[in-house]
Amino acid sequence: MKDTNELKKMAGYRAAEFVEDGMVVGIGSGSTIAYVIEALGKRVSEEGLNIIGVPTSDKTRRTAAKLGISMHNIDDVDHIDLTIDGADEIDPDFAAIKGGGAALLWEKIVAVNSTRNVWVVDEGKLAPKLTHYLPVEVIPYGSDQLFKRLDAKGYKPSWRLDQNGNPVRTDSANFLIDLHPADITDPFTLGRELTSMVGVVEHGLFLNIVDTVVVGRQDDVEIFDAHPQPLI
Numbered sequence: 001m002k003d004t005n006e007l008k009k010m011a012g013y014r015a016a017e018f019v020e021d022g023m024v025v026g027i028g029s030g031s032t033i034a035y036v037i038e039a040l041g042k043r044v045s046e047e048g049l050n051i052i053g054v055p056t057s058d059k060t061r062r063t064a065a066k067l068g069i070s071m072h073n074i075d076d077v078d079h080i081d082l083t084i085d086g087a088d089e090i091d092p093d094f095a096a097i098k099g100g101g102a103a104l105l106w107e108k109i110v111a112v113n114s115t116r117n118v119w120v121v122d123e124g125k126l127a128p129k130l131t132h133y134l135p136v137e138v139i140p141y142g143s144d145q146l147f148k149r150l151d152a153k154g155y156k157p158s159w160r161l162d163q164n165g166n167p168v169r170t171d172s173a174n175f176l177i178d179l180h181p182a183d184i185t186d187p188f189t190l191g192r193e194l195t196s197m198v199g200v201v202e203h204g205l206f207l208n209i210v211d212t213v214v215v216g217r218q219d220d221v222e223i224f225d226a227h228p229q230p231l232i
């Protein structure tokens with residue numbers, strides 16, 4: 001029986017095959033994407049693959065650059081052909097929760113500016129309903145008040161803290177509040193509500209974004225086209 005990391009690696013290496021010479025590639029964040037970066041680094045050094053990478057976090061920028069991938073800022077490219085990213089949970093309608101790795105804002109900006117989006121997950125991330133905690137990136141100023149408003153709405157917020165008990169700072173120097181709503185019955189309505197709250201920068205609901213999902217399963221890697229068919 002393969003463990004989760006093996007499933008992530010299988011799927012990550014398969015997803016890296018979507019990348020073609022000359023592409024501008026958005027590169028996601030997280031432990032699954034670490035395998036995609038590893039695979040792309042090998043392709044750069046062994047095949048002479050020539051790509052421009054656009055990072056979704058400072059960590060990704062550093063890791064990919066170390067492996068010889070040419071990394072550019074998002075505003076220094078005129079388009080992004082393909083973005084490969086991970087996800088925390090994906091439902092049968094291809095709605096996802098992202099941001100467990102604190103990179104949701106840059107991830108969403110890169111995703112909406114990409115011609116095609118591919119997500120890579122192990123099969124444990126597929127769920128009949130979205131139940132994962134929902135990260136929300138917020139401006140530090142007034143964030144205690146925002147926290148109270150989220151609490152009053154019944155979303156059971158908690159601060160994302162580092163090992164020392166201090167608030168995690170995102171790459172844009174914001175804070176993260178993780179919501180634990182009892183039920184996400186309508187992710188579109190919830191997403192609109194969160195976006196409309198002053199102080200919220202972005203939320204981790206990624207809706208109508210993905211084109212292709214690459215799933216590492218025990219027996220194989222399965223690839224889903226997000227448009228015509230349900231995921232599970």
Ligand SMILES: O=C(CO)[C@H](O)[C@H](O)COP(=O)(O)O
Pocket residue numbers: 028029030031032033085086087088097098099100101102103104107
């Ligand atoms: O959204 C993300 C980071 O903000 C990641 O894609 C998500 O958390 C999945 O991470 P991992 O591959 O480590 O399970």
